[in-house]
Amino acid sequence: MASFGFYQRTASAPHVEERAGCSSRCLPVIQAHRRTRAHGARGVATATERPRLMPQRISAASTDVVCFDDSHDTKGRQAAAAPPAVDKVGVLLLNLGGPETLDDVKPFLFNLFADPEIIRLPQAAQFLQPFLATIISTLRAPKSAEGYKAIGGGSPLRKITDDQASALAEALKTKGQAANVYVGMRYWHPYTEEALEHIKRDGVTRLVILPLYPQFSISTSGSSLRLLESLFKSDLALKQLRHTVIPSWYQRRGYVCAMADLIVQELRKFNEVPSVEVFFSAHGVPKSYVEEAGDPYKEEMEECVRLIMEEVRARGFANSHTLAYQSRVGPAEWLKPYTDDSIRELGQRGVKSLLAVPISFVSEHIETLEEIDMEYRELAMESGIRHWGRVPALNTNTAFIDDLADAVLEALPYVGCLAGPTDSLVPLGDLEMLLQAYDRERRALPSPVVMWEWGWTKSAETWNGRIAMLAIIIILVLEASSGQSILKNLIWAQ
Ligand SMILES: C=CC1=C(C)c2cc3[nH]c(cc4nc(cc5[nH]c(cc1n2)c(C)c5CCC(=O)O)C(CCC(=O)O)=C4C)c(C)c3C=C
Numbered sequence: 001m002a003s004f005g006f007y008q009r010t011a012s013a014p015h016v017e018e019r020a021g022c023s024s025r026c027l028p029v030i031q032a033h034r035r036t037r038a039h040g041a042r043g044v045a046t047a048t049e050r051p052r053l054m055p056q057r058i059s060a061a062s063t064d065v066v067c068f069d070d071s072h073d074t075k076g077r078q079a080a081a082a083p084p085a086v087d088k089v090g091v092l093l094l095n096l097g098g099p100e101t102l103d104d105v106k107p108f109l110f111n112l113f114a115d116p117e118i119i120r121l122p123q124a125a126q127f128l129q130p131f132l133a134t135i136i137s138t139l140r141a142p143k144s145a146e147g148y149k150a151i152g153g154g155s156p157l158r159k160i161t162d163d164q165a166s167a168l169a170e171a172l173k174t175k176g177q178a179a180n181v182y183v184g185m186r187y188w189h190p191y192t193e194e195a196l197e198h199i200k201r202d203g204v205t206r207l208v209i210l211p212l213y214p215q216f217s218i219s220t221s222g223s224s225l226r227l228l229e230s231l232f233k234s235d236l237a238l239k240q241l242r243h244t245v246i247p248s249w250y251q252r253r254g255y256v257c258a259m260a261d262l263i264v265q266e267l268r269k270f271n272e273v274p275s276v277e278v279f280f281s282a283h284g285v286p287k288s289y290v291e292e293a294g295d296p297y298k299e300e301m302e303e304c305v306r307l308i309m310e311e312v313r314a315r316g317f318a319n320s321h322t323l324a325y326q327s328r329v330g331p332a333e334w335l336k337p338y339t340d341d342s343i344r345e346l347g348q349r350g351v352k353s354l355l356a357v358p359i360s361f362v363s364e365h366i367e368t369l370e371e372i373d374m375e376y377r378e379l380a381m382e383s384g385i386r387h388w389g390r391v392p393a394l395n396t397n398t399a400f401i402d403d404l405a406d407a408v409l410e411a412l413p414y415v416g417c418l419a420g421p422t423d424s425l426v427p428l429g430d431l432e433m434l435l436q437a438y439d440r441e442r443r444a445l446p447s448p449v450v451m452w453e454w455g456w457t458k459s460a461e462t463w464n465g466r467i468a469m470l471a472i473i474i475i476l477v478l479e480a481s482s483g484q485s486i487l488k489n490l491i492w493a494q
């Protein structure tokens, strides 16, 4: 029997519903397949090097599904596909987390910059990560805190994600599937570790892991999945927990239609609808993530925008559109075009009406409420744009939550097919397989943030970076000469 590693929607999957008013055909895309084409040796096929999981491609209706053939289990164990006697379904929503008060900003930033998926140092320098995270979070905190202050003193992310979890549980119940929905944040409360404790305590037997990022990036979903991978590895109860991961879902019909609904709704508010530029602003990532580590984020983002615009056009709106990337941190090159440059350029080209569409995240957060609504709006006005609109984040949008519930239902049949009570393959198999497909080599990348913005100009940034590097070298020299761990003392004295 073939068993499924990680799940993607297929045209023939159960619970696929046609929704009235949505005319796009969602592409049943299997990212891993595309990764193999796009990144050669980094693709799924390379997982054949691993001893026990052998992926196969089978054709399911109009798409491909990546599967594992259990005949390659070297111990000859059979896949456990049937649900256990006591079946308790759980859904784990993964998200970034955000500081709830201004006092939380610095420790939140520390957690973020201590993440090796955000600052990826070479192996030999990894011991410096907590130290660097301390420096960077300390330098960044005042600027970040200003942003959080402007939106009411903290991130709304926890509340919105909790609301999404409740709405999803309710939607699943309406569809006949009882499930506990848990929230696991990467950098703030409730941490992923806490969510896993609840999952264990509640006796969940089948778990669907759903990152709340429509598009996959090494720095977001990838980071959360890496964390889960290591937590699963070190905990026997979790090793036995059967799970599946929905790695990205930007191509789902329900999501695409929900986004198109919101865009059309906001477009209609303009006087001169046909002349409005639909301006997609995605959170950026450093260019090296895409070009050197094979992050599929850019490709998925472009395809996502194409699908949404196809749907908007199918509804009779022939507006032109732009995709740009915002929220660059530090002076390294990030994905281009940058949102601020694009807004200026559109102004120069004589665009007078602009509708901003946040696209990489499904909740309101600091970068929609402060960066887009305040900074970019002001920039647009300075650039000659006269009419401004912004599409709200999906939050608990009914069509969106309904589609997430469908995604969970479609994924459930594929949960834990490789499970075995004493076998570590199930959690590791799914997560590991997925992570190998996306970021197999985990090569060191130029840090996006070491050279820091400590002033207002590019040269100030450069000098700040140099000062930070010099400080590190001095500390290393002092450590080497004194034989004492100055770094350790500094970090634990926090
Ligand atoms: C898909 C979305 C996101 C990607 C990709 C991403 C990459 C990424 N982010 C940073 C640095 C920071 N991110 C911060 C906040 C933040 N980031 C995202 C999403 C993505 N990040 C969200 C939703 C939020 C806001 C959370 C909230 O509180 O509401 C911050 C802190 C805020 C600030 O100071 O700007 C930093 C710093 C890097 C370096 C990176 C890729 C390497």
Ligand SMILES: [Fe+2]
Pocket: 283, 327
């Ligand atoms: Fe970010």
